[in-house]
Each structure stands twice: as structure tokens, then as C-alpha cells.
Amino acid sequence: MLRIVAHAALLAGALALGGCGFADSRAPVPEFMRMKEVEQPPPEPPPDVRKLVREQLDFVFLAASYPRDVQVAPARHEARGPGWTSCVRAQLTSATGTSLGMQTYIVTITGGKIVDRRRAEADDICTSETYAPI
Secondary structure (H helix, E strand, C coil): CHHHHHHHHHHHHHHHHHHHCCCCCCCCCCHHHCCCCCCCCCCCCCCCHHHHHHHCHHHHCCHHHCCEEEEECCCEECCCCCCEEEEEEEEEECCCCCEEEEEEEEEEEECCEEEEEEECCCCCHHHHCCCEEC
């Protein structure tokens, strides 16, 4: 019986001490037991959206859509992540040759490159942006 109690006490002590290794930087434990705060990387500088879209126009719009009157909005820092987003719009033509009118896309920029694009939706901020030609 004494042996079971001793093992239970050792196990409880080990769990208690093991938990100290996971104390965050604001935990009420001595300084040497706290985890060090991870430094956040500095934010990327705002990209030159006009230049990036000009260089990667085929990534944003299909070449067969013959984009005309291409305009970009200023880059906005992405809410979830280190990158940037920007609205891009242009007059496009469908595969059958009919005009699609002005179409707006949101591009995601990370590391100075356009890494993703998607069509802007009604709840996006693109309708209130100010645009400049590329």
C-alpha cells in the first residue's frame, strides 16, 4: 500500500514539475521557468502593386480575356498573415468575344510576388477603393 502511495506522489510531482516547462511568458512562475516570447518578424514593406501586376498580368487575368484599362488599388496589409492584398480591375472579353465589362479581382502578395488571386465579391472592400492605371 505504501508503495502505491509513493508511486502516486512521484507521479503527481512529476506532472506538476512537467507543467512548469510549458508556462507562458505571463505565467505567475519564476522568470527562469517562463517560455521566452517569440519575436514577430518585421512586416514586409508595402509592395509596388502597379509594377507587380504589370509583370504578372497573365497570372491575374487570362491572356485570352485581353485585359484592357487595367487599374490597381493601393496595397492593404493582410489581416491574417504577413502578406498584402490589393484590388485589381480591368475590362475583359469572354472566350466567345463578347465584352464581360469591368471585372475586379483581389490579389495576395507575399515576398514581393503575387501568390494568389480570386474574384472580388460584394462584401469585399474593392468597391470603395481608389484605383490608378498601371
